[in-house]
Amino acid sequence: MPADLRPAVDATLRAAGISRGHLSVELVDEASIRKLNREHRDHDEPTDVLSFPIDEDGAVVGPRELGDVVICPDHTADVVEATVHGVLHLCGYDHETDDGEMLRLQGSVMRDLAAGSADREPDG
Numbered sequence: 001m002p003a004d005l006r007p008a009v010d011a012t013l014r015a016a017g018i019s020r021g022h023l024s025v026e027l028v029d030e031a032s033i034r035k036l037n038r039e040h041r042d043h044d045e046p047t048d049v050l051s052f053p054i055d056e057d058g059a060v061v062g063p064r065e066l067g068d069v070v071i072c073p074d075h076t077a078d079v080v081e082a083t084v085h086g087v088l089h090l091c092g093y094d095h096e097t098d099d100g101e102m103l104r105l106q107g108s109v110m111r112d113l114a115a116g117s118a119d120r121e122p123d124g
Contacts, residue, residue: 001025008083008113015109016091021055023066023090025083033072048076051089066090084109 001009005025013021028036034046041050053067069086076082084106093102 005083008080009087011109012084012087020063021066025069027071030074046075049082049086051086053090
């Protein structure tokens with residue numbers, strides 16, 4: 001995982017209530033993301049971010065194997081936001097089926113990152 005994306009990953013996991021888990025984030029070129037998008041989603045075009053969850057059920061004992069996030073920097077305006085988005089998918093969120101919960105949480109994490117408050121543990 002690129003070191004500069006670790007704060008975004010950590011903040012997203014905290015916001016999603018996940019304290020223990022493993023995941024990877026990989027930055028790839030357009031050809032690679034297009035191939036993955038074609039093979040896994042039947043979309044023969046490049047995209048900004050893809051998520052590949054592993055342990056989707058919360059009954060796992062010990063740290064979860066959350067999965068992989070693959071980002072194409074050439075197809076996203078903001079790699080940090082794509083990271084947050086992809087990690088939320090690994091945590092079980094789905095903006096295509098929820099009532100805006102994932103995108104609200106994504107916005108909250110992005111605001112916290114911009115304000116520099118995402119590095120701190122929540123008060124309380």
